[in-house]
Amino acid sequence: MSDYRTIILTKDCDIARLTFNRPDRLNAFTAVMFGEVTAALDEVAASNARVLVVTGAGRGFCAGQDLSERKRAPGDPPPDLSESLEKRCNPLIRRLVTMPVPVLCAVNGVAAGLGATLPLACDYVVAKKSAKFAYSFGKIGLVPDGGATLTLPRTIGMSRAMGLAMLGESISAETAEAWGMIWRAVDDGAFEAAIDDLAARLAAAPTLGLISTREAMRESVTRSLDEQLDCERDYQGRLGRSADYQEGVTAFTEKRAPKFSGR
Template sequence: MTFESITFAVESGIARITLNRPDKLNSFTGEMHAELRIALDSIQTDSTIRVLVLTGAGRAFCAGQDLADTDMQVVNGKMPDIGNVVEKNYKQLVLRLQSLRVPTIAAVNGIAAGAGASVALACDLVIATKSASFLQAFSKIGLIPDTGGTWFLPQRVGMARAMGLAMLADKLPAEKAADWGLIWECTEDANFAARIDTLAKQLSVAPTKALVRTRQAMHAAPSHTLEQQLSFEGGFMRELGWSPDYAEGVAAFMEKRAPNFTGE
């Protein structure tokens, strides 16, 4: 189908979603959320797709919510229900990304602000250009970090840094974000596209199910005791130990060749 606010393409097992409102720094609207739901649901049902790359068009990754969007307007003197916007759009987007059947890469090509920063952090790997930055801008308009921001930030950088980012609303340069462990990698702008392609191709031939189970196990860990987590890991190891990709991985290791994983 034709999208207005995003682009969506699939090639060689790599799905690419680009937030495509460059004149508005790719800020979110209700229409963009609806299109993202369609694209992500399509990825979820397409067994040929092995990895998702999420990025933005132009000079920004995403500037967060478009405050001029219909859902954010005052109507007959009544303030909008922002909680409903979060529940209807942002909660659904984060949960879809976190439950996606393939690994995800956020390719942060510029400013990632507000919900845009949190959506990037909802992906499995975050790669940013050196010119990119992350901004928790919510305190500037009297709100709190949403879209999982209050969950992702303390886990990634610790409570002290998370609180500072949220309360002071200072820009965090991508290089410092990488140093702090907020993101996986920061790379030179000139090398960014090639680096994203390399990582996407690497993940597109990896054992997809094992990567997704890794995500699930790591996100489950904070709510488990060590004993519970060991049992949780055991359940996934049992499942994966019976998978075709495990059999292929062992065979390739024994035969000293590159594995041919199918994602099954």
């Protein structure tokens, strides 16, 4: 796949892997990196990949925004952070949550700031037990971004979300799992094998059904039961005409493992 300066994008069979690659800065985001990650997501979406793994190089997953880009000389005007979000961060999050394949976030180390909010936009999050999550925006006088003011309270509840956001304290991967913030915390030595196993399972799964499940669950937050029943009806109507559903039923009746195509 394409060459980039701040990330690595590879594809092996049906599995695409996007690695943040600024290990000397704990993979903190720069303006260039925002652009490259968004471009890589577009590239994966246009490919025949069946799953995307997002992870970090070195000992950290992502330390958030690289604040060295925001240094100002005395007398310089302050930065317009709203412009940065509108042009860089928000398009990246919007692209991530609408990926046409499942997104597996492999948190291999410290995840702070945007590095802690970005996993909330992914479908599955698996973290090393040594990893830490920190919503440290409050320590520099900001609010959480990357959609975290919506996704974090919905995921772990308002009280815990408020405590994390206002105090900026870090929590362990095991606590994040216990709170329902991530899918699983695994021993460091078993991390790579766990990611490879889950990625392979997702790549072999009925992709349309997985993506429709994601959409239906996210849409349910603003709907009544009657509206959600209608939503499920519509999804089942479409999926019932898919090749994957036909293969799933045929494999079940023939008592064999299904071979899904993602169509």
